[in-house]
Amino acid sequence: MKTAEQDPTKDAERPVGTRERIVRAASLLMQRQGYDGTGIKQISTEAGATLGSVYHFFPGGKQQLAVAAIGHGEREFADELRLTLDGAADPAQAMIDCAHRLAEGLRESDWIEGCPVTSTALGTAGRAPDIQEAAAAAFANWRDLVYARLRRAEIADDDARDLAHTVISTLEGAELAAQVSRSERPLLTAGRHLAQLIDLYGPTTDS
Amino acid sequence: MKTAEQDPTKDAERPVGTRERIVRAASLLMQRQGYDGTGIKQISTEAGATLGSVYHFFPGGKQQLAVAAIGHGEREFADELRLTLDGAADPAQAMIDCAHRLAEGLRESDWIEGCPVTSTALGTAGRAPDIQEAAAAAFANWRDLVYARLRRAEIADDDARDLAHTVISTLEGAELAAQVSRSERPLLTAGRHLAQLIDLYGPTTDS
DNA sequence: CTCCCGCTAGAACGAACGCTCTATCCAGTG
DNA sequence: CACTGGATAGAGCGTTCGTTCTAGCGGGAG
Numbered sequence: 144m145k146t147a148e149q150d151p152t153k154d155a156e157r158p159v160g161t162r163e164r165i166v167r168a169a170s171l172l173m174q175r176q177g178y179d180g181t182g183i184k185q186i187s188t189e190a191g192a193t194l195g196s197v198y199h200f201f202p203g204g205k206q207q208l209a210v211a212a213i214g215h216g217e218r219e220f221a222d223e224l225r226l227t228l229d230g231a232a233d234p235a236q237a238m239i240d241c242a243h244r245l246a247e248g249l250r251e252s253d254w255i256e257g258c259p260v261t262s263t264a265l266g267t268a269g270r271a272p273d274i275q276e277a278a279a280a281a282f283a284n285w286r287d288l289v290y291a292r293l294r295r296a297e298i299a300d301d302d303a304r305d306l307a308h309t310v311i312s313t314l315e316g317a318e319l320a321a322q323v324s325r326s327e328r329p330l331l332t333a334g335r336h337l338a339q340l341i342d343l344y345g346p347t348t349d350s
Numbered sequence: 351m352k353t354a355e356q357d358p359t360k361d362a363e364r365p366v367g368t369r370e371r372i373v374r375a376a377s378l379l380m381q382r383q384g385y386d387g388t389g390i391k392q393i394s395t396e397a398g399a400t401l402g403s404v405y406h407f408f409p410g411g412k413q414q415l416a417v418a419a420i421g422h423g424e425r426e427f428a429d430e431l432r433l434t435l436d437g438a439a440d441p442a443q444a445m446i447d448c449a450h451r452l453a454e455g456l457r458e459s460d461w462i463e464g465c466p467v468t469s470t471a472l473g474t475a476g477r478a479p480d481i482q483e484a485a486a487a488a489f490a491n492w493r494d495l496v497y498a499r500l501r502r503a504e505i506a507d508d509d510a511r512d513l514a515h516t517v518i519s520t521l522e523g524a525e526l527a528a529q530v531s532r533s534e535r536p537l538l539t540a541g542r543h544l545a546q547l548i549d550l551y552g553p554t555t556d557s
Numbered sequence: 558c559t560c561c562c563g564c565t566a567g568a569a570c571g572a573a574c575g576c577t578c579t580a581t582c583c584a585g586t587g
Numbered sequence: 588c589a590c591t592g593g594a595t596a597g598a599g600c601g602t603t604c605g606t607t608c609t610a611g612c613g614g615g616a617g
Contacts, residue, residue, distance in 0.1 A: 161594080161595085175475060175476070176386075176473050176475075176477075177384055177385075177386060177387075177472060177473025178384075178386075178387070179383075179384060179385075179386035179387040179473070180384075180385070180386040180473045180474075182573075182574065182575080183574085183575065183576085184573085184574085184575090192595085193595060193596050193597065194576085194596080194597070195578095195594080195595055195596050195597070196594070196595060196596080198575095198576075198577085199593080199594060199595080200594090204575070204576070205575065205576090253476070254475065255475040255476045257472070257475070260530075261472065261526060262472045262473055264530055265384060265464070265468065265469045265472055265473075265526075266383050266384025266386070266387045266469055266472075266473070267387075268382060268383075268461065268462040268464070268529065269382070269460070269461075269462045270383075275530065275532075278530045279530050279531045279532070282527055282530055282531060283531070305539050305542075305543070306543070308527070308535065308536050308539045308540070309520065309524070309536075309539055309540050309543045311523075311527060311536075312520060312523040312524035312526070312527045312536050312539075312540050313516065313519060313520040313523055313524075313540070314523065315523035315526055315527060316518075316519040316520050316521065316522035316523020316524065316525075316526065317516070317519035317520075317523065318523075319468060319472075319519070319522055319523065319526070320489055320515070320518060320519045320522060322475065323467075323471055323482065323485045323486050323489055324486045324489060324490070325482075325486070328515065329515050329516075329518075329519050332512050332515045332516055332519075333515070333516050333519050333520070335512075336512070336513070336516045336547055339547065339550060340543055340546065340547055343546060343550075368564080368565085389603075389604065389605080390604085390605065390606085391603085391604080391605090399565085400565060400566050400567065401566080401567070401605095401606090402564080402565055402566055402567070402608095403564070403565060403566085405605095405606075405607080406563080406564060406565080407564095411605070411606070412605065412606090
């Protein structure tokens with residue numbers, strides 16, 4: 144009742160509800176300019192909506208909108224991450240592929256669209272617990288995807304859990320370094336090193 | 351003429367010039383709240399200075415102040431990084447020590463004082479080239495410190511360069527993940543993994 | 558002494574902020 | 588038909604923003 148109804152065909156672009164357009168615009172703008180750097184009026188303008196609509200769908204104001212935007216960014220990246228993890232022959236190769244994808248997206252946006260969660264979550268550190276929780280949940284979800292992939296490759300449970308932490312941390316940090324230095328190198332290097340690290344824990348363990 | 355003159359004794363706390371106080375306040379506040387989340391009036395209040403003083407020392411306004419703040423944060427962390435790198439027996443152990451130190455600082459600040467450069471640089475991605483350059487320079491300096499330490503441990507030049515990239519990326523990302531999830535685990539895990547990774551390239555190379 | 562200048566001090570400006578409020582529109586229901 | 592309630596629309600609230608500007612301070616130089 145809330146969304147579909149008309150056509151669950153592939154991914155129709157056109158009939159996107161107002162609420163969804165607002166969330167998308169918020170996610171994109173906050174990804175680029177951060178939480179404080181993005182105004183609600185700018186979001187409504189970019190979304191083709193009006194201020195009244197924004198506050199109708201998000202009576203909780205900017206904070207609630209930011210939580211929804213983080214959730215949207217989380218889902219977007221999770222889909223791509225899942226695809227990349229499943230598309231590779233082994234987790235090590237998946238890391239390299241993942242780094243490549245991130246580098247590509249970053250370069251194509253002229254180095255302004257980094258992690259959609261990071262820029263929104265930073266700067267609201269102590270102020271907005273809701274936003275912090277949403278960001279933490281996003282990281283945890285991504286980590287779980289990596290963990291599951293590592294487990295499927297016969298990596299021990301404890302090792303897989305630890306590796307998943309480092310994989311997300313490193314990819315996140317490398318994307319940040321790449322964005323700041325406007326270079327793909329941090330990401331590509333990180334991808335190779337993560338692959339090496341994972342191979343250390345591969346099924347060839349015999350100890 | 352600009353600073354010292356009176357006493358180059360250790361690190362006297364009291365007679366700190368107005369300009370220095372402004373830079374310190376700006377660095378701390380932007381570290382916590384980001385660039386857009388920090389107002390110049392708040393900085394001047396926190397520094398015990400007035401608006402006039404801020405614009406006297408930084409006629410370039412908020413952007414120039416942010417560049418100086420990033421430089422200050424860069425120097426602060428570089429000092430600590432140098433100390434940690436030199437204090438460890440080998441680079442691998444240094445990574446573990448470094449992660450511990452970062453985790454400690456983050457926990458003690460109740461998870462609000464992350465990387466002083468990241469929060470300032472993010473959100474000004476496309477808008478302020480000066481700030482971006484300062485942030486990129488900070489990362490490069492830190493990387494050089496790690497690179498030099500790796501070289502001293504007889505690691506091949508190309509390997510050391512690549513490893514230095516990943517070390518900074520991973521520490522940066524792990525600090526971010528730790529801050530968001532309010533847990534030391536991402537940092538501690540990253541430290542151990544970085545140590546393992548470095549050991550792969552240790553002086554035991556025979557190829 | 559007088560002059561000067563680096564520095565301090567804060568009032569004031571226009572613009573933009575998050576948010577509230579009322580008014581209007583329109584499909585669905587009796 | 589009238590009525591209703593979700594959705595749209597935007598003027599306007601008080602506040603804060605970054606910046607500008609003028610006035611005053613205090614100590615060394617002539």
